[in-house]
Amino acid sequence: MDASDPRDGERVGTVARRLGVSVRTLHHWDALGVAGPSGRSANGYRSYLPADVARLRRVLLFRELGVALQDVPALLIADAATRRAELDGRRAAIVEKIAEMQSLVDDVDRLIAADREGVLLDEAEQTEVFGTAWNPEWSAAARERWGNTAQWAEYSERSAGRSTDDWRDVTGAMNQVITALAEAKRHGTVPGSDAANVLAERHRAALGEYFHCTLSMQVLVARRYVTEPGFAATFDEEEPGLAAWMEEVIEANARAHGVDPATATWE
Template identity: 30%
Template sequence: MAYSVGQVSGFAGITVRTLHHYDKAGLLPPSARSPAGYRLYSDADLARLQQILFYRELGFSLDEIVTILQDPQANALDQLRARHRLLTEQMAKLQRLLDVAERAMEVQRTGVELTPRERFEVFGEVTFDLSYATDAHLKWQHSEGHQRSMARAAAHTKKDWARIMAEAAAWRHRLTAVFDADEPADGEAAMEVAEEHRQHIMRWFAPCPTDMHGRIADDFAADPRAFALVVPPSEQRPGLAGFLRTAVHANAVRRGPAPEQP
């Protein structure tokens, strides 16, 4: 069966101009011509075109494809091996670039300038979800408090972060102890734990008025990615994020609306 250039273009998802180019390059001359001189392609031509598109997808030049198709048994395997090595090298290079880009994004979104090894040593199970860090940055990027917090975070040394995480771990222990003891979320013990968290934020990052602390706690309850920044999944309990949110808001009511001093 013979196919017109337009039909082959539709089958293959390439342009008529590309087929004309393949013909002129000697890569895919049509098997026949119509009485009017139009190109006509056979099933064998379509099979050859499929091979051409396969090699093009792998990045081979037209000259390389011509060489392969002239003697496929002698050249194809060696050519494919060489292409495989090249693609593997390119993938490794791209992965390195991707790692650098992700590292740069993470620093920009979290403000934590530590190497991956330092992060593991300092943070352990507490990890930054880059998608959440990006969402949070977009949400709060114009907030003076967020900008100040990012600047403070970027200025912290590895030693600072070790102290911050030790303090946070002790706080988590007290939070889960109060929760496990079935203390009321709006009770004195829970509010003290909530206030301790607010003081931690102010001590290490930025001023945190009670209304801002309430918004932070709302995020903890609404988004597991946010809560995982303060309580890793292995230490969480069902309802703990909501418990902390209630305690934070109760603490805000207890303390009243007076503004915090920088």
């Protein structure tokens, strides 16, 4: 039996349950001379006296603070200044760890918010970055349509780490490409020409700031530029017929790289 007369102390199983450790752990600490039973019951079994249990609680405290087991005995008999210095150091390490974990929690919160909202900017910042024609509800619509795809996951993960300035850079790069494409169309650049292919690759690189974009995926994006009124109107306002011309440029570039637009898939 584990239970015994309190005057004789407590058996190892009773103490183990009370402290939330295993009997094997207490035997190990005893064998190493860290903490063990100093009493003896009436029937001759070794037992833990109150002072022994108190020592075990201190061992547990130091172990929970990360003190190596072999260093515990010295701390148990150390003077107050030594123990205080050790505790101060342990406390500083815990505070630092808490700060690291809080930072991680903040990062996870941003990832969750970005997955839900797409762009972590308020409406005023979105208008400043994306222009007055931008509708904040478009992010929700995009999530509804693409939220289960790997590309949305990549997009939201990147969004979580982007500031207003970062978004301004990303948007600016895409706007520069669209402006260059419009100018090329006005100057009669032929789809499939070297100059047009360079612009197609610039466009794909700009898309790549949102998510990894293959040639096949770029073809499908360009197709939406023509078939979806919002895209078509935006591009054609920049240059009449630009949406359809961009589709031709992107498809010609895909063919030049061995991708058949007719069999393009979202990879």
